[in-house]
Amino acid sequence: xxxxxxxxxxxxxxxxxxxxxxxxxxxxxxxxxxxxxxxxxxxxxxxxxxxxxxxxxxxxxxxxxxxxxxxxxxxxxxxxxxxxxxxxxxxxxxxxxxxxxxxxxxxxxxxxxxxxxxxxxxxxxxxxxxxxxxxxxxxxxxxxxxxxxxxxxxxxxxxxxxxxxxxxxxxxxxxxxxxxxxxxxxxxxxxxxxxxxxxxxxxxx
Numbered sequence: 001x002x003x004x005x006x007x008x009x010x011x012x013x014x015x016x017x018x019x020x021x022x023x024x025x026x027x028x029x030x031x032x033x034x035x036x037x038x039x040x041x042x043x044x045x046x047x048x049x050x051x052x053x054x055x056x057x058x059x060x061x062x063x064x065x066x067x068x069x070x071x072x073x074x075x076x077x078x079x080x081x082x083x084x085x086x087x088x089x090x091x092x093x094x095x096x097x098x099x100x101x102x103x104x105x106x107x108x109x110x111x112x113x114x115x116x117x118x119x120x121x122x123x124x125x126x127x128x129x130x131x132x133x134x135x136x137x138x139x140x141x142x143x144x145x146x147x148x149x150x151x152x153x154x155x156x157x158x159x160x161x162x163x164x165x166x167x168x169x170x171x172x173x174x175x176x177x178x179x180x181x182x183x184x185x186x187x188x189x190x191x192x193x194x195x196x197x198x199x200x201x202x203x204x205x
Contacts, residue, residue, distance in 0.1 A: 024049070024051070024052060024053060024054075025088060026053065026054060026067065026068045026088065026089055027047075027049050027051060027053055027054040027057075028049060028085075029085040029086065029088040029089060030047060030054055030057070030060070030068070030071070030085075030089075031047055031049040032083055032085040033082070033083045033085060033086060034047050036080045036083055037078050037079065037080035038078065038079045038080050039076075039078055040077055041076065041077045043058065043059065043073070043076045043077070043078070044058075044059075044078075046058045053066045054068060055068075059071065059072045059073050059076075060072075063091060065091075067089075067090070067091040068089050068091065068092055069091055069092060069093045069094070070092070070093060070094040070096075071089075071092065071094065071095050071096065071097070072094065072096050073096065073097050073100070074096045074097065074099050074100075074120065075098070075099035075100070076099075076100055077100065077101075078097070078100040078101065078102065079100065079101035079102065079103065080102065080103070081102065081103060081104035081105075082097075082104065082105075082106060082110070082121075082126075083107065084107045084108075084109040085109075086107065086109065086110060086113075087107065087109025087110060087111070087113060088109075088112075089113065090112075090113075090115070091115055092113050092115060092116055093115055093116060093118070093139075094116075094117060094118045094120075095110075095113070095116060095118070095119055095120065096118065096120040097120060097121055097124070098120040098121065098122045098123050098124070098144065099122075099123045099124075100123075101124065101125055102121070102124040102125060102126060103124070103125040103126065103127065104126065104127065104128075105126065105127060105128035105129075105131075106121065106126060106131055106134075106145075106150075107131070108131040108132075109133075110131065110133065110134060110137075111131060111132075111133025111134050111135070111136040111137065112133075112136070113137065114136060114137060114138060114139060116137050116139060116140055117139055117140060117141050117142070118140070118141060118142040118144075119134075119137070119142065119143050119144065119145075120142070120144045121144065121145055122144040122145060122146045122147050122148070122171065123146070123147040123148075124147070124148050125148065125149060126148040126149065126150055127148070127149040127150065127151065128150065128151065128152075129150065129151060129152035129153075129155075130145065130150055130152065130154055130155060130158060130172070130177075131155070132155035132157045132158070133157075134155070134157070134158050134161075135155060135156075135157025135158050135160055135161060136157075137161065138161070138164065138166060139166060140161060140166060140167055141166060141167060141168045141169070142167075142168060142169045143158075143167060143169070143170045143171070144169070144171045145171065145172050145175070146171040146172060146173045146174050146195065147173070147174040148174075148175050149175065149176060150172070150175040150176065150177055151176040151177065151178075152177065152178065153178050153179045154172060154177060154179060154181060158170075159181055162181065162192045162194070168192060168193065169192070169193045169195070170192055170194050170195070171194075171195040171196075172194075172195070172196050172197075173195045173196050174197065175197070177196070177197065180196060181194050181196060
């Protein structure tokens with residue numbers, strides 16, 4: 001009998017450990033990003049990974065189920081990269097990191113954020129291509145990637161976001177991108193405002 005009680009206690013402890021890790025997985029993801037950032041103004045000093053969830057952190061908003069829905073870090077003086085762990089925020093709707101010195105590439109894992117409504121990465125130092133995985137962001141209304149160092153062409157998967165009628169604004173100006181995008185309104189419900197560099201010469205429909 002004693003052995004059965006011991007086994008039950010061990011299982012209970014293991015289950016509780018798993019639950020705690022799961023509850024704080026979004027906090028772990030955000031803290032993994034914090035460790036890669038330079039934060040001269042200490043705007044992230046309250047990001048404590050030992051808490052049950054990150055809903056009390058500054059610049060973070062959660063829903064009623066304590067899941068992160070907003071990250072608001074515009075004009076925060078941050079530098080460093082975006083990290084793949086950001087793709088582990090399944091209910092994120094607003095990722096606003098404009099007006100910083102964020103560098104490196106846009107992680108393909110951002111394409112996992114299928115509830116994202118607004119992606120504000122403008123006025124940073126991002127480089128490399130626009131990931132085709134951003135075409136998975138079917139809820140996206142605002143995509144602001146302007147004023148970076150992005151290069152290459154806009155993936156057809158991203159252009160498809162214009163055609164399906166959800167995207168309202170796509171600003172890719174002031175980068176090093178090639179090609180232009182023509183506005184389409186196949187659904188009759190939405191017209192996308194496209195802001196791009198006039199110097200681009202090749203065309204994509």
